[in-house]
């Protein structure tokens with residue numbers, strides 16, 4: 718079986734209840750992923766090993782979620798040419814504004830595609846990763862359009 722095209726990495730086990738939303742979005746679209754804990758601060762060697770080896774492992778897109786001083790997405794992006802999607806996890810102290818600003822304010826030259834704070838951002842990271850892969854996968858592009866159509870059909874015209 719081919720290696721999964723998407724890596725979902727996160728700074729801590731405590732990020733998983735947020736990052737699982739990215740996994741669920743990918744599950745809906747039949748896109749395989751590998752989810753791992755990689756901390757920029759607590760496991761720096763693991764971070765370097767992952768980021769430098771991600772392309773060789775066969776990953777096409779990296780989704781990286783972290784909270785607080787959220788250096789994970791930017792550090793990964795500095796060590797791989799793969800697209801990196803950053804999810805600011807909602808922190809306790811500052812409600813994720815610290816995470817957002819840590820991830821979004823990258824210096825020119827090393828991009829991170831930054832999503833919204835929290836679960837909505839994680840869901841959209843999964844959908845965006847699938848959309849990136851769909852540019853080279855017509856069957857996935859069709860599944861993505863079907864999902865959008867089902868979402869549209871599920872919206873009632875009036876509140877219940």
Ligand code: RP5
Pocket residue numbers: 727728729730731732756758782783784785786806
């Ligand atoms: C970051 O610190 C993680 O991404 C997490 O969002 C935050 C808190 O981690 P824990 O103290 O809950 O492990 O590295």
